Amino acid sequence: MTTTQTPVLAARGLVKTFGRVVGLDGVDVDVYAGEVLAVIGDNGAGKSTLIKCLTGALIPDAGTITCDGREVTFRRPQDARAAGIETVYQTLAVAPALDVASNLYLGREERRPGPLGSVFRMLDKQGMRRRAEEAVRDLGISTIQNITQPVESLSGGQRQAVAVARAAAFGSRIVVLDEPTAALGVKESNQVLALIERLRENGLGVLLISHNMPHVWQVADRIHVQRLGRSAGVITPQSHTMAEGVAIMTGAAAA
Amino acid sequence: MLGLTIEPGSAAAELERRRHSPAQRVQHLLHTHPALSPAIILLLTCIAFTLLNDRFAAPAALSLLIQQTAIVAALAIGQTLIILTAGIDLSVGAIAVGSSMLAAMLAAEQGVPAPLALVVGVAAGLVAGSLNGLLVTRVGLPPFIVTLGTLSVFTAVVLIYTGGQSVPGADLPDVLTWTGTTFPLGDFRLTYGVVIVALMYLVVGWALSQTAWGRHVYAVGDDSDAARLAGIRVSRVLFSVYAVAGLIYGLAAWVLIGRAGAASPNAIADANLESITAVVIGGTSLFGGRGGILGTLLGALIVQSFAVGLSLAGVDDQYRLLAVGILVIAAVSVDQWIRRVRA
Structure with a gap:
């Protein structure tokens, strides 16, 4: 430095x-x-x-x-x-009832390509799930095994990992x-x-x-x-x- | 290195093992599929009533059941959206009646062309819902208080405007009563109103599950602070929910006119509680963020099947009230159980 x-x-x-x-x-x-x-x-x-x-x-x-x-x-x-600039708040700012992938993309959901996305505003669920899995794997967070499980079923440390993964995945x-x-x-x-x-x-x-x-x-x-x-x-x-x-x-x- | 490998004998292993106990498995299943418990209840209800009286399962009775469910089912869509955001709407019935009276009076007494009167009536629902939304988001009042107030306000405005008078069916143009027209579907007889309600379920169900807006509705109800910190514009989502609910009530008003064959300021007096009952029995949590409209549809059908089934079985209608009351308490208890600490 x-x-x-x-x-x-x-x-x-x-x-x-x-x-x-x-x-x-x-x-x-x-x-x-x-x-x-x-x-x-x-x-x-x-x-x-x-x-x-x-x-x-x-x-x-x-x-x-x-x-x-x-x-x-x-x-x-x-x-x-x-x-x-991405922030992991003390309160974690995760939606407990939503799954891990949805939480990673919360507030910046991606839509499907083509008219399904632009006209019908359809979410690209599979794409988001896949990329969320990659983000979690790239960070070596093996503690989250299933990207589709709701966050409330996770332990405190796992929730923290979700919040950090979200920040790391988008923070440039x-x-x-x-x-x-x-x-x-x-x-x-x-x-x-x-x-x-x-x-x-x-x-x-x-x-x-x-x-x-x-x-x-x-x-x-x-x-x-x-x-x-x-x-x-x-x-x-x-x-x-x-x-x-x-x-x-x-x-x-x-x- | 970061991996939380589960060691035998550790607390994690114990939790892992416990998760597979039958109760936990049921809890997990109900949690991931909130419409499952109302589906089971509806199935059991139908079997029981068919055993009591086999006319229950006949197309005629089922057609009646579906037609009778349509209005509460429609209103309950809007109610579900609002309850998903951890709110509640007590002005449901008042808005729907107001919309129906406005459309009917404009067409029957002011000579406004029927399609225009219909559009104005439905738009009035949108405006009324938006007013609720503004009071919740801009003034920051709790939804219970807002809609308790607007319940009285809307009811009073409708009674003042109509002088308490109904518009008889003979004065109504065909466009307004079209929703009550029946058509055969196999052995069943459905109304166009039922089709409209079914379409509303498809559109809203799709929006909830497939769009970012739907996800934000859940996130706002789940934890509005977390949603805000995640970058969701909470006020905007809340306002849109109340506005969309108002629009749905406006469309339900059209179905209501067709079903009743007339427009009365005293119609659907129990709509508020019936719509909330349908939502709660349908497995949507009053604390927000959990549930969906499929459950609501099943909940509305359960309530109505009690009415039809018990009357076919020759049982006094008061028992329907008793059964519905017990179901509501049971449904909320199940919801609390599902919400209890997992893992």
Whole structure:
């Protein structure tokens, strides 16, 4: 990683307030291709607000966002998606009663070619199923055996895998993961961490929001520390220990 | 490396084993095929009533059953769409009656050409449904409250407009009563109204299963936050559902005029509850996101077959009410059971 490289996603001076509550107070972020940037911070530090602004779920009051150096405005999650930014929300944003393939394509269903698709708006179910299978296989998620089973029949880790697969299959620039291991056991967490490393190997930028310091120190290239709505500094797992990182996070030390 | 291979003796293996227990298998089957339980109930109902009185299975009785089911079955299509989005529509009957009265009054008393009167009547259903949709999506009121309010509003408007008077069949043009015309189909006698309702089922069933819109309807009812985060425009989908439901009620109004042979502001007083009953017995979840219109059609047929079968068996009509009530509670219990934690 060199600083001369253009960040694939960058934000400058992001401000977001909710009534009189300040969520973000002038935050800068840079995410480069092929790196894992972790965002850590205490509750209420503005982590979620930050990623929501970066993914179009919230519109910042002030500040600019650039993609590959070009300024962009995200008014809806679709805008961020169109720019190649995919998000795995903490709530996973999967429809439990729909099957795995339908969930992978939820909100961007593909239609059949020809008049069946253009006039009758018919879904290309088989095509989507086939490509969903490929996406799941390419990521090495063998835990999902049947692409036609409803998501609610899956375990927490498998659901997480579906959400990550969706993001990885469509994200061309950035995959944002909000607390991806929070609800998972040790084994399932390791699977998700391995998946994150695979996304980085594929050249995507990964933005990882996590409370779990060992996980952050395990996979992150750089760590953005968020404190009281501001950036308290960017550190690396090499430059700082976990304890030092937590100290910055809580304000006991400066970066 | 990422593979979750199932180790013997692990919890995963235990769950895998448990999934194959008979109860789990039934649960899974009902879950993947929501129309299965109403289909079984309908089959058992028909067998039972045929054993009680073999005239039940005769074409004459079955033709009557189908004709009598048509209106509730039509209204229940719109109700299903709305319940799939985790909403409810209490204004079903009021909208259908309003549409039928508007078309009938325009044609019979204002001298409007019959086809135009019909189009205006059906369009009124669309407008009324859209109003529900606007109140749900723009004002953000719960569907129960919105449609409870519009139930009274629409009913009052219809009564004020008509002065509570019916339009007798003799004053109605043929176009409006055409839906009541019968034609033979083998040994059966069906009406054109039945054909219209059947077409509505085909079109809506196709839209639900084959288009992105259909999938979004399910996703919105399943988890609207997840749907929004997945990029679905939830308000737009919800609004379209209420508007389409209104259009369906408008078309059902046409079938209603044909069936009744007249237009009365006091027709189908029980339509709200009957349509919801059909949907619920049909296996569609009141919590949204689960079910379909095939089940609804079966549900409507079950309710009506109780009416026909019990009267053929010489049983008092109150027992139909009793049986339908028990079925509704049973159907919701089955739905809860299916929804319970799996895997």
